[in-house]
Amino acid sequence: MPGPDAYIFDLDGVVYHGNSVIPGAAETIERLRAAGSRVVFLTNNATRAREAIADKLEGMGIRCSAGDVISSAYATPLFIRQQYGTSSIFPIGEQGLVTELERAGHTIAGQDVDFVVVGLDREFTYDKLAAGLANLRNGARFIATNTDAMLPNEDDFLPGAGSMVAALATASGMVPEVVGKPNRPIMDVLLAEYGLKAGECTMVGDRLETDILAGKNAGMATVLVLTGASSVGYIETSGIRPDAILDSIADIE
Ligand SMILES: [Mg+2]
Numbered sequence: 001m002p003g004p005d006a007y008i009f010d011l012d013g014v015v016y017h018g019n020s021v022i023p024g025a026a027e028t029i030e031r032l033r034a035a036g037s038r039v040v041f042l043t044n045n046a047t048r049a050r051e052a053i054a055d056k057l058e059g060m061g062i063r064c065s066a067g068d069v070i071s072s073a074y075a076t077p078l079f080i081r082q083q084y085g086t087s088s089i090f091p092i093g094e095q096g097l098v099t100e101l102e103r104a105g106h107t108i109a110g111q112d113v114d115f116v117v118v119g120l121d122r123e124f125t126y127d128k129l130a131a132g133l134a135n136l137r138n139g140a141r142f143i144a145t146n147t148d149a150m151l152p153n154e155d156d157f158l159p160g161a162g163s164m165v166a167a168l169a170t171a172s173g174m175v176p177e178v179v180g181k182p183n184r185p186i187m188d189v190l191l192a193e194y195g196l197k198a199g200e201c202t203m204v205g206d207r208l209e210t211d212i213l214a215g216k217n218a219g220m221a222t223v224l225v226l227t228g229a230s231s232v233g234y235i236e237t238s239g240i241r242p243d244a245i246l247d248s249i250a251d252i253e
Contacts, residue, residue, distance in 0.1 A: 005037060013225075030063070076117060087106050092129075094123075144177070202222070223242060
């Protein structure tokens, strides 16, 4: 059976676990490329610029350039530019997000901004939260890179961007626009970036409520792999149905 035109791979839990590559991932990706499929890596991670993610994959033996990666750090600045034009932004986030915001032509500022953009910030402080609140009360719009509750960390979990977004949402009483999976903005950025139609794409992920829901919402075929966050028991209780369930990325044919 001929493959679709593009495979969209989530990263953590699909291609790697923390710093360990999933067995067979590199071989599967090369096989799909050799068969003529476009391979794209799609992550809600907002802490690193595209090339840092590509470098990590290269270090695991997976051929990847920055242009093969769509992260929420990359998609959020493009979404803002497309919807609202180049803007002034107060970011609560890490250097990767700041780099991508500036690269897209936005200006970083502490006050009198058009947007407060919140992503994962491992140096999150009360002062940053207070500054974000002041900007929102002063008329800035509220954008979140993603609302992932937790961040996989080798054998454990750390608080994700969603915990910081929730802090500012609670303080302000405002609901952010969210760019990352399962929402449409990151999927629309991806489709536009590569000139793909959703019907040509298969979304492969390990989380029903982000990856699979994002793919379904966008009109893509979906494949859940069991190397990450979802167990078979969980799938049965969820209302989200992938088109296929595979043990691993290595089982994609
Ligand atoms: Mg994942």
